Amino acid sequence: DQQVKQNSPSLSVQEGRISILNCDYTNSMFDYFLWYKKYPAEGPTFLISISSIKDKNEDGRFTVFLNKSAKHLSLHIVPSQPGDSAVYFCAARFYSGGSNYKLTFGKGTLLTVNP
């Protein structure tokens, strides 16, 4: 049962335009959401996050939106640059009691930004 879903395996965008990556989740107990970027042959790197008590978080060209009622979050990249070409993973945190926090990842979306 996949609790974090990224339904688009790939996305292609022109340089300078907006990239929108989407993520849906099923578990209403997730309290924190993160986006990671991954280049080939490297480990994922943290990009931006949002708490479930907010609906928007911005960091430079990157903005994450959270719609709790729809259980949906999205990552906007404006303007897109060729260096943004990577796999983007959506992740959600679940607190299961005590010190137990777990991150669940989506399958990733490959973003290609064309010059």
Added chain:
Amino acid sequence: NAGVTQTPKFRVLKTGQSMTLLCAQDMNHEYMYWYRQDPGMGLRLIHYSVGEGTTAKGEVPDGYNVSRLKKQNFLLGLESAAPSQTSVYFCASSRRSTEAFFGQGTRLTVV
């Protein structure tokens, strides 16, 4: 400024062999994790640890064991490797399961 270091980076095993993957972090993080990444499957949690001396199962723990004897190290063991364990393995650490920092990965092939 090492962050999270995984050893080795590449390994080829024969079916039935055993091996240990080492993860070391220098950020004094409490939480450490082992994930595997397979094509079309994203990152799946194998085991994790919320502190020295503690371990817990993730989504896909079968065939793996872990130990966290020191806060900075998290070991992943394969007792009897199987071709289904061919994957890229990532170790990560975090303060409280927020912005986890990942290692470079270990590409394991079991033949």
